[in-house]
Amino acid sequence: MTLFGVRVPMMASLILWCVLWEIVGRLDLIFLVPPFTAVLAAAWELVNTGTFQRATVTTLWAFFVGMGFAIAVGVPVGLLMGRVPAADRLLGMWVNVFVSAPLSALVPVLMILLGMGETTVVATVFLFAVWIIVLDTRAGVQHVPASLLEMARSYGAGRWRTLTRIVILSALPEILAGIRLGMIRGVKGVVIGQLLISIIGYGELFELYSRNFLMEQFWALTILLFAFAMLVAEGVGMLEKKIEYYAGVRQ
Amino acid sequence: MGAVRRIDAARAGRPGPATADPIVQVRGITKRYGSTEALKDVDVDVPRGKLTTLLGPSGCGKTTLLKIVAGLLDATAGEVLVNGKPISGPGPERAFVFQDFALMPWATVITNVAFGLEMRGVPKAERLETARHCIREVGLAGFEDRYPHELSGGMRQRVGLARALAVSADVLLLDEPFSAVDEQTRRKFQEDLLRLRHQENKTFLFVTHSIEEAVYLSDAIVMLSRRPGRVNRIIEPAIDRSGSPDEIRRDRHYLDTVEEIWHSLRDFVE
Amino acid sequence: MSSNVHSPGAAAAAVSGRPGRALARAAGALVGGPMLWRLASVALFCLTWEVAGRIPVSYAFPTFGATAAAFAAMVADGSLPAAFAVTLLPLVIGVTLSAVLGVGIGVLMGLRRGAEWIAAPVFIVLQAAPMAALIPLVTFVYGIGLTSKVLAVCLLALPVIALNGYKAVRNVNPSLLAMARSFLASPWQRVVRIILPDASPVIFAGLRLGVSAGFIGVILAELLITPTGIGDLITYHRSIANYAEMYASIASIIVFSAVTLAVLQTVEVALFRPEKKGT
Ligand SMILES: Nc1ncnc2c1ncn2[C@@H]1O[C@H](COP(=O)(O)OP(=O)(O)O)[C@@H](O)[C@H]1O
Ligand SMILES: [Mg+2]
Numbered sequence: 001m002t003l004f005g006v007r008v009p010m011m012a013s014l015i016l017w018c019v020l021w022e023i024v025g026r027l028d029l030i031f032l033v034p035p036f037t038a039v040l041a042a043a044w045e046l047v048n049t050g051t052f053q054r055a056t057v058t059t060l061w062a063f064f065v066g067m068g069f070a071i072a073v074g075v076p077v078g079l080l081m082g083r084v085p086a087a088d089r090l091l092g093m094w095v096n097v098f099v100s101a102p103l104s105a106l107v108p109v110l111m112i113l114l115g116m117g118e119t120t121v122v123a124t125v126f127l128f129a130v131w132i133i134v135l136d137t138r139a140g141v142q143h144v145p146a147s148l149l150e151m152a153r154s155y156g157a158g159r160w161r162t163l164t165r166i167v168i169l170s171a172l173p174e175i176l177a178g179i180r181l182g183m184i185r186g187v188k189g190v191v192i193g194q195l196l197i198s199i200i201g202y203g204e205l206f207e208l209y210s211r212n213f214l215m216e217q218f219w220a221l222t223i224l225l226f227a228f229a230m231l232v233a234e235g236v237g238m239l240e241k242k243i244e245y246y247a248g249v250r251q
Numbered sequence: 252m253g254a255v256r257r258i259d260a261a262r263a264g265r266p267g268p269a270t271a272d273p274i275v276q277v278r279g280i281t282k283r284y285g286s287t288e289a290l291k292d293v294d295v296d297v298p299r300g301k302l303t304t305l306l307g308p309s310g311c312g313k314t315t316l317l318k319i320v321a322g323l324l325d326a327t328a329g330e331v332l333v334n335g336k337p338i339s340g341p342g343p344e345r346a347f348v349f350q351d352f353a354l355m356p357w358a359t360v361i362t363n364v365a366f367g368l369e370m371r372g373v374p375k376a377e378r379l380e381t382a383r384h385c386i387r388e389v390g391l392a393g394f395e396d397r398y399p400h401e402l403s404g405g406m407r408q409r410v411g412l413a414r415a416l417a418v419s420a421d422v423l424l425l426d427e428p429f430s431a432v433d434e435q436t437r438r439k440f441q442e443d444l445l446r447l448r449h450q451e452n453k454t455f456l457f458v459t460h461s462i463e464e465a466v467y468l469s470d471a472i473v474m475l476s477r478r479p480g481r482v483n484r485i486i487e488p489a490i491d492r493s494g495s496p497d498e499i500r501r502d503r504h505y506l507d508t509v510e511e512i513w514h515s516l517r518d519f520v521e
Numbered sequence: 522m523s524s525n526v527h528s529p530g531a532a533a534a535a536v537s538g539r540p541g542r543a544l545a546r547a548a549g550a551l552v553g554g555p556m557l558w559r560l561a562s563v564a565l566f567c568l569t570w571e572v573a574g575r576i577p578v579s580y581a582f583p584t585f586g587a588t589a590a591a592f593a594a595m596v597a598d599g600s601l602p603a604a605f606a607v608t609l610l611p612l613v614i615g616v617t618l619s620a621v622l623g624v625g626i627g628v629l630m631g632l633r634r635g636a637e638w639i640a641a642p643v644f645i646v647l648q649a650a651p652m653a654a655l656i657p658l659v660t661f662v663y664g665i666g667l668t669s670k671v672l673a674v675c676l677l678a679l680p681v682i683a684l685n686g687y688k689a690v691r692n693v694n695p696s697l698l699a700m701a702r703s704f705l706a707s708p709w710q711r712v713v714r715i716i717l718p719d720a721s722p723v724i725f726a727g728l729r730l731g732v733s734a735g736f737i738g739v740i741l742a743e744l745l746i747t748p749t750g751i752g753d754l755i756t757y758h759r760s761i762a763n764y765a766e767m768y769a770s771i772a773s774i775i776v777f778s779a780v781t782l783a784v785l786q787t788v789e790v791a792l793f794r795p796e797k798k799g800t
Contacts, residue, residue: 008638010637010638010641010642011642013638013639013640013642013643014642014643014646016639017643032658032661032662089555089558089559089561089562090558090561090562090565091562092562093559093562093563094562094566096779097775097776097779100729100730100733100778100779100782101733101736101775101778101779102733102736102737102739102740102774102775102778103737104653104737104740104741104744105740105744105751105752105755105771105774105775106771106775107744108744108755108756108759108767108771109767109768109771112579112581112759112764113578113579113581113582184649187649187650187651188651188652188653190651191651191653191654192651192653192741195653195654195656195657195741195745196741196744196745202654206654206657207657210657210658210661213661218658221654222654222655225650225651225654226646226649226650226651229649229650229651230646230649230650233649318699321703322703323699323702323703340702341702341703341704341705342705343705345703346703346704347699347700347703347704349696349699349700351696353694353696353697353699353700355697355714355715355718355719357718357719357793358718366700366701366704366714367704367705369714370701370704370705370706370707370710371705414704418704
């Protein structure tokens with residue numbers, strides 16, 4: 001987009017929306033929408049409270065532990081499915097079902113099996129993130145050029161070395177893309193898990209603010225969460241770009 | 252060395268058809284993509300009713316020049332005249348055959364071929380009739396209701412050619428039309444193109460990087476230098492095409508011309 | 522010379538590779554088509570479930586048999602079909618709304634630079650963000666009725682549908698566009714004859730993702746705020762420790778969404794991918 005001959009970056013329009021938000025908030029039309037600046041002020045206050053900081057630690061811990069498990073399980077399973085046709089046929093259907101299933105329905109099961117605590121949130125993050133990691137890893141492995149595999153075989157590489165030296169490296173762009181998508185889903189998972197349990201982390205805060213109609217705090221928390229989600233997605237996206245060069249070379 | 256003289260003689264021997272009745276005139280075309288200069292001050296005359304080839308190494312700007320003539324790209328400087336009038340975009344007197352075929356995968360062969368006519372508002376019955384005729388012309392009779400993905404690469408390019416023939420444009424612009432087909436198909440295609448050129452009174456502007464193909468097909472070869480592309484020289488092979496394809500390919504004059512062009516191109520390659 | 526050096530390794534690799542592949546081929550020939558594999562896959566899943574339930578891994582983990590029986594009973598007494606009807610209504614309304622709006626906005630963003638600049642960043646943020654956090658807010662405005670559930674569905678489905686529409690239009694094959702231009706298609710003809718047909722597979726895939734997101738949204742709304750439908754069945758049976766019934770409700774909605782999405786995918790291939798049919 002160019003305005004008066006100057007290129008305006010695309011994300012700049014978000015500022016416009018924030019201004020619009022401020023105006024709507026100032027007009028006091030809807031009590032649900034406080035002015036944007038008030039929300040920002042609330043966000044600042046919020047960040048400095050002990051409750052928020054504790055909730056953040058809880059949430060981040062659940063997120064990263066859940067993601068750690070999801071990557072530790074998802075990548076090997078994806079590699080297995082990509083390399084072993086029998087495993088692919090047995091697991092493929094379920095991975096495809098769960099990658100787009102309404103996993104929010106499974107959270108109550110987790111709650112009764114694992115209790116109303118952080119373990120359940122970790123499990124929710126895992127459950128939301130793992131399937132897409134499996135699928136993308138599998139796709140990456142299946143896209144390894146046949147000529148590379150033949151090259152490895154002709155130079156005498158065994159199964160293990162073919163896997164570590166050729167397959168994983170060649171599939172890395174897809175694996176990272178899967179992890180990025182998994183992280184976006186994981187953020188959603190952590191929020192859904194905490195909302196449903198509603199006594200820990202941000203879930204507790206959301207419950208508190210919406211029960212007491214504390215709109216400024218509610219929006220502040222939402223914005224912080226959204227910002228965190230974008231940050232996570234952008235962070236992995238940047239890592240992805242770093243190795244993107246050989247995704248191009250590989251074709 | 253002998254070939255050089257013969258070519259030059261051939262050129263001098265004629266009154267220079269290039270200037271006699273040019274249907275397309277390229278005047279001082281320069282094209283820059285950002286900081287890379289793809290074409291620099293190119294002048295070319297394309298004689299009416301002849302097959303003119305743009306020959307040059309990959310990346311020298313052949314596609315760019317052809318798309319500028321087609322009106323698909325704007326030049327940074329210079330102008331293109333068709334029938335003496337400057338162009339400002341694509342026009343009905345020019346039709347393009349794309350290197351990657353550019354067929355609509357969701358449409359059948361006949362719908363693809365009739366596309367240009369449809370855009371011109373030709374009634375359905377009439378355009379299907381014309382399309383059917385052109386499909387027969389390129390040797391695809393019986394494939395009217397197939398989809399592009401059911402055809403081989405060579406057949407797909409025939410669809411692209413039929414589509415360009417269907418709109419009965421005066422000038423056909425072909426961008427390496429045979430580069431994505433195998434060698435046998437390519438040869439068959441070249442012969443078909445020669446036949447078509449004799450049947451239809453059309454002008455062909457043809458892009459290739461194959462010297463043999465250029466010499467085999469062309470009345471005139473415009474040699475472009477490496478980037479930024481400039482007209483290096485113009486050769487008129489004047490091959491006697493009365494014999495069979497095999498005879499032509501063994502013809503001394505044909506072989507000498509190929510050799511000659513190779514020698515002059517080699518200077519750029521190195 | 523070099524071939525002499527390398528051939529032993531290659532031979533060894535070939536030998537070590539062969540038995541495994543031969544076995545897999547034999548197994549493939551024996552077991553046959555993908556349908557059988559699918560059945561085997563389902564059987565394995567059910568078996569694992571049954572065994573885990575028999576151990577049992579938890580007092581709250583019923584066997585597969587008990588869950589299936591509960592499912593049959595709930596279908597027989599009509600509670601499950603009724604709950605499905607209640608859950609599916611807002612889903613259908615919400616997805617339809619999101620489809621119309623999302624495809625419209627998405628295509629507009631793809632076609633118009635101005636629309637792209639204004640709207641695309643919002644949808645990019647919304648798709649990456651945990652929109653579920655906004656569901657409690659929806660209840661403030663619209664209470665716990667149908668409207669809230671519809672909005673919950675839209676909240677989750679709209680961004681992905683709009684973004685897919687946008688990407689689909691932006692990634693239309695440039696060669697086809699040049700072709701249309703060179704054959705003198707008007708801007709309108711270019712949109713209708715080239716851009717929309719070329720974009721429709723991706724747009725439809727977006728609709729499929731939208732349906733998937735809508736399922737998540739409607740279940741979440743029912744669990745969080747409006748105790749009705751499947752969400753209510755889950756919560757209710759959980760509260761009275763009817764675990765088999767609870768699992769049956771959850772499994773049925775997951776299977777239902779999987780079947781719906783599979784049907785949509787089949788439709789997608791049949792409609793838009795002539796090149797993928799029959800392969
Ligand atoms: N859209 C573009 N943007 C930037 N550079 C381009 C673009 N298209 C072509 N070029 C550059 O212009 C030069 C000529 O390209 P092209 O006309 O495609 O060459 P040819 O068809 O002779 O191989 C090449 O060096 C190419 O990299
Ligand atoms: Mg080219």
